[in-house]
Amino acid sequence: MYDFDYHKPTTVADAVALLAADPDAKAVSGGHTLIPALKHRLNKPTSLVDLSGIAEMRGIRREGNALIIGAFTRHAEVASSEVVQAAIPVLSFMAAHIGDNQVRNRGTIGGSVSNNDPAADYPAAVLGLGAIVHTSSRKIPADEFFLGMFTTALEPDELLVAIEFPIPEKAGYAKMKNPASRYVMAGALVSKGPAGVRVAINGAASCVFRQAEMEAALAANWSPEAVAGIQQPADDLNSDIHGSAEYRAHLVTVMAKRAVVNAG
Amino acid sequence: MDTGAESLIPFTGIGASVRRKEDLRFLSGRGHYTDDISRPGQTHVWFLRSPHAHARIVSVDTAAAARMPGVVAIFTGADTAADKIGGVPCGWLIHNKDGTPMREPPHPVLAHGKARFVGDAVAMVIAETRQQARDAAEAVAVEYEVLPGLASMAQALAPDAPAIHEEAPGNICYDWHIGDEAATDAAFARAKHVVTLELVNNRLIPNAMEPRSAIGDYDPTTGDHTLYTTSQNPHVIRLLMGAFVLNIPEHKLRVVAPDVGGGFGSKIFHYIEEAAVTWAAAKIARPVKWTADRTESFMTDAHGRDHVSVAKLALDEHGTFLGLRVSTQANMGAYLSTFSTSVPTYLYATLLAGVYTTPAIYAEVKAVFTNTVPVDAYRGAGRPEATFLLERLVDVVARDTGLDRLEIRRRNFIKPDQFPYQTPVALQYDSGDYFSTLEMGLKAADWAGFEARRAAAAAQGKLRGIGISTYLEACGIAPSAVVGALGARAGLYEVGTIRVHPTGSVTVLTGTHSHGQGHETTLAQLVCEQLGVPFDKVEIVHGDTAKIPFGMGTYGSRSLAVGGSAMVKAMDKIIAKAKRIAAHLMEASVEDIEFEKGVFRVAGTDKTKAFAEISLTAYVPHNYPIEELEPGLEETAFYDPKNFTYPGGCHIAEVEIEPETGHVRMVNFTAVDDVGRVINPMIVEGQVQGGVAQGIGQALLETCVYDGDGQLLSGSMMDYTLPRADDLAPVSVATHTTLCTHNPLGVKGCGEVGAIGSPPAVINAVVDALRDYDVRHVDMPATPAKIWSIIHGNARRVAAE
Structure with a gap:
């Protein structure tokens, strides 16, 4: 370096x-x-501005019908937090399946969401649960936060401080891992709650996105069968040495179905 | 001797699973690797590497870089050329079909005139720190004229393809063949069935845990050169680099390969970085250190495999194999690495008989230059390619002819009473029992119960398959005269020195090299067994040309079969001499002296002398037959094997495919191998399991991918899928022993069997799992995307019915 x-x-x-x-x-x-x-x-x-010494960016707390997780909270803390497990178990589940132990003991939710890697896990949770991103200067709804590959609404001198997750009635997540990197090839987070019925797809495209057709189908009939027949168009999906756009499009449906199963 | 106490000592001889003594230092972070070495006044080098697969080097301007902080020196191809530095040599000459020698273009230490793969070293920048060297390398201005990159053999063989080397028009290194073409044609002419299979053996990137590293050191007062390097064979490096590249005589060149963290073949070869640091250290009269980062490992360690083949098998109406015809293209990469040319010829095509009595075989192999990293031996080297081809072909034959895949194997196996068995492709197998390893494997894997497991999986929506590979390999390389006749430019004997110290402890100097195999344990067990010396009184020394006699190192599962045999011969000499000393001390005739478990005894009497009493006498020869016997107790033996060794066995893989995603899960793996006599069962189990892990990696996960211009796309762990623990299945290992008939230990070798036997077993299982989808063959690796596209693209037969 x-x-x-x-x-x-x-x-x-x-x-x-x-x-x-x-x-x-x-x-x-x-x-x-x-x-x-x-x-x-x-x-x-x-x-480099190291954020590890900032106490106000840490911690997990429940406030009414929301869970607020400090940006500097490590994946391992989210995975093992009883507060998270009780309020939004899908978040603990997701955190427990990011990378490996070493990654989970270092990586943070704020870092992952700010970076907005298309193959990262957490952006699907933020978008799929309809979270609100608290920054050093404002509050940004998830739908306005993720702008494109590695791009967010954050200004250069704006820091993500915490994420406020509304507590859903139901939520589930499923992903297919890239066999080499173990990042997400295609994943889906589905939820039903105060933010409505939401389906966020990660890994498959250049940026996490909402699958409107699946949301409508699940709103009408919350069941795996409701999404099983919905084909994600392959246009604009990622294609690389591990899988074509067509394969990823197929995986979107499979993962959405599994996410509904996981949501219960 | 107190035999009562002796019985309390745990058995540590042949057959004991002695815990690996080297693991305490490895597991506690006390291993001493090349990068752990720092020499006084040491400088650091950063190699500036070509970003282009194929380019003319128009100019290299180092002026700005030379002024950067900490820079000591910068050398380019022009400097090595001016110093008349030779290219790194190829160790094996192959002849074309017409008898002419292969094309052997030079492999310069630093690229001169042209760069031929992404990673080809264009300049070496030496500075006080690695960081400074890297900073300065970025300031070296290289002007390239980019030429078309030939990333694949198909591109390189296209009629209008430019020549990568002027010396090799058409990008052909050689066009070689083996076997009797006329007899094979005749066999095909009278065949009832001919089955054809086209297949690819996927290119692999080795990835030893320890990246390569090299330190050159030079003493201007004595003219002594020292190279510390991550090598599996320090004497070979000394010979190749000293004699062919740098013109340094052996007595002025020491090569040290200390603890080495994995090799798998990739550290056999003499690499340009070794020569560069040795040469540069003398130029600047300071030590020069280089350690690869993982990116450099991916783009400069010799890759493995990379064959494209067409195989045809001729059968009679009973399913008996009549003839085999194979045509293979083998990728050499941009330059000829040390053993590259031997891998797709004598380590590959000679194995095409496998365990079968096919009477006529003809194989032709075209070796092709491409703008990719040089390709050379990787765990198994040629034999996995032959085994994959043959064991896949046999399964396809069974499918196409409707014969049972076990029955067709049994029908064509070489029978136990046919040994020694002469194949039509040059090898003579000494021993083996393929029926027994097959039966043991079938039982251990519960082959008979598979259909019930398949049905249970189907009820869960999964596709379960089982696959078998009955393989054979040739290792324990090699008889020097044989390989010499085939083009090897070195002998392949091994050496061992047994140094018995005055108080009876023993130091062994071996020419083999351990880089994870556990030699310090296994070889010590040979001494426990033969000399009766306690395990903790034996030390194994290897890896330093200043300490050990001239040995050829470790590869081709040769350490025990060849190196161990040399030790046995040297210990025979020790015992012979010690008996004469014992006879003198006990005033008996030497013919009457027996030696067992460390005790010399006058036969039929209770007169004994312990081993340590004899060794003390040898070094304190007060009462000694000095007129007829030299003092001391140290013997060296060189052992040149009479034949290769032929391990073989049966591997059975069971997989389960998730049709929705195409993911193939390894459910179970059973290996029953005949590796000859087993010295340490625990180490054999570990070697087989490690090899199987790499075989599963090749079959399901790993593949090297270049884009059409020769950029390496699978150039990091993010993109190249090395197997992880959860990609593997439980691997049960059993052995069934027939003894090697021609070496004193009866051993065959276990280092490569896992990687050789397993890939076809896994793919045969995958194809079996897809039996309802009309699948005949799946090339490796069977990735989720590939399997999904097969399932997605093939109408399910049962659905159509």
Whole structure:
């Protein structure tokens, strides 16, 4: 990696100030995407702003009918949290199936959602549960947050601080893993709750997206059969050495069906 | 000697599952690998590598880079050419069908004139730190004229393809053949059935856990060169690099291969980085260190396999094999790696008889240059390719002719009373019992109960399949005269020195090299067995040309069969000499001295001397037959094997396919192998399981992918699917022993059988699972996407009926 300066602020305000002062600075959370990119010299920030010292970005709490998870909460904490398991078990399930133990003990929910890797897990939860993203300056509904591959509504000097998940009646997640990376080839998170019936598809396209036809079908009839016959068009889906767009399109239906089964 | 106490000592000889003594240091982080070594004044090198698969190097401007902080020196192909540095050599000469020698273009240490694959080293930048070297490498300005990249054999063989090497028009290295073509044609002419199968053996990327590393060191006061390197065979590296590349005589060149973290063949070869750091260390009179990062490993470690073949089998009306005809294209990559040329010829086509009595075989192999990483031996080397072809073909024959796949195998097996068995493709098998390994395998895998398991899986919506491979391989390489006649440019004997110390402990110097196999344990057990010395009094030394006699290293499952046999011969000499000392001490005739379990005895008496008393006498020769016997107790023996060894056996795979996703789950794997005499059953089990893991990897997961321009798409763990624990099944391992008839231990070798026997068993199981979908063949790897597209594309027969 190239040389860079290193900062470890203790408040969101200080972190934002550091990022605002230097357009080439980068925030680092769990580091699971940024550190490999640095090691491969694919990224050359002037400084890294380490978020691990900011207490206000941590923690899991229930507030009424919502669960609020701090951005710096590690996957392992979400997986093992009794609060999460009781309120939104699908989130614990998802977190428990991200990467491996090492990844889960370092990676954070805020880092994953801010990065918006098309093959990441958490964006499907944020979109599929109709969450609200709390940033250092505003609240952004999930439907307005994910803009495209590795692109979100966050401004360069804006930090994701926490995510507010409305507690659904039912929610389920299923994914097919890429055999090599074990990232998501195609996944689906389905939910029914205060945010309506939602189906978020990850892994298959350049960005997580909602599958409207499946949402309508599930709204009418919450059952695996309701989505089993719905074909996801292959246009605009990803195609790579591990699977064609047609294969991913097929997997979208299979994973949606399984997600409904998992939701119960 | 107190025999009562002796009985409390656990048995550590042949047949004991002694725990691996090396594992304490490996598992506690105390292994000492090349990258752990730092020499005083050490510099670091970063190799600037071509980003193009095929390009003319118009100019290399190092001026700006040379001014960067910490830069010590920058060398390019022009510098190595000016110093008359040779190319890294190929160790095996293959002749064309017409008797002319293969095309053997040079493989320069640093690319000169042209770069021929993505990763070809164009410059070496040496600096005080690795970081500085890398920074400066980015400031080297190389002007390339990009040429068409020939990423596949099909591209390289196209009529209008440019020549990658001027010396090899048409990009052909050789067009070789073996066997009796006329007899094979005659067999096909009278055949009742001819079954044809086209298949690909997928290209693999080895990925040893420890990346390659090399440190060059030079003492200007003595002129001594030292290379520390991640090698499976330090003497071979010394010979190739000293004699052919750098012109350094052996007495001035030491090669050390300390702990090495996995090789699987990829660390046999003499790589350009080894020569570059050794040469550069003398140029700058400072040590030069290089360690690959994983990206470099993917793009510079020699890859494996990569064959495209057409096979035809001729049968009579009873299903008896009459003739086999095989035509194979083998990818050499951009340059000839050390043993590359031997892999698709003498390590492949000679195995095409397999375990069957096919009387006529003819095979032709075309070796092709492409703009890809050089391809060379990888665990099994040629034999997995032959086994996959043959064991797939036999299953397809069974399918096409309606014969049972077990019955057709039994009908054509070489019978136990036919050994020694001469094949039509040059090998003479000494021993084996394929019926017994088959029956044991069928029983252990509960073959008979499979249809019930298939029905139970079907009730769950799953497609279950079972597959078998009855394989054979040739290893324990090799008789020097035989391989010499076939084009090898080295002998393939092995050496062992047994150094008995005055108090009776033993140091063994072996020319073999352990990079995970457990030699420090297994070879010590041979000493326990033969000399009766306790396990903790034996030390195995390997991997340093300054310590050990000239040996050929470890590959081709040769360490025990060849290296162990050398040790046995040396221990025979020790015992012979010790008996003479014992006879002198006990005032008896040497013919009357017996030796057993560490005790010398005058036959028929209670007069004994312990091994340690004899060794002490040998080094303190006060009362000693000094007129007729030299003092000391140290013997060296070289052993040149009389034949290859021929392990074989039966592998059975059971898989379950999820039709919705195409995912193939390994349910069970059964291996019954005849590896000859088993020295350490636990280590054999581990070797077989590791090999099977790699075989399952090839069958289901791994494949190297280049795009059409020669860019490596599967260039990281994110894209190249190495097997993980949850991709594997329980692998049950059993052995059925017939002894090798021509080496003193009766051993055959176990390092490669797992990787050789397993891939066709897995694919045969996958094809069996798809039996309702009219599937005849599936090329490896059977990935979810591939299996799904087969299921998706083939109308299910049962549905149509």
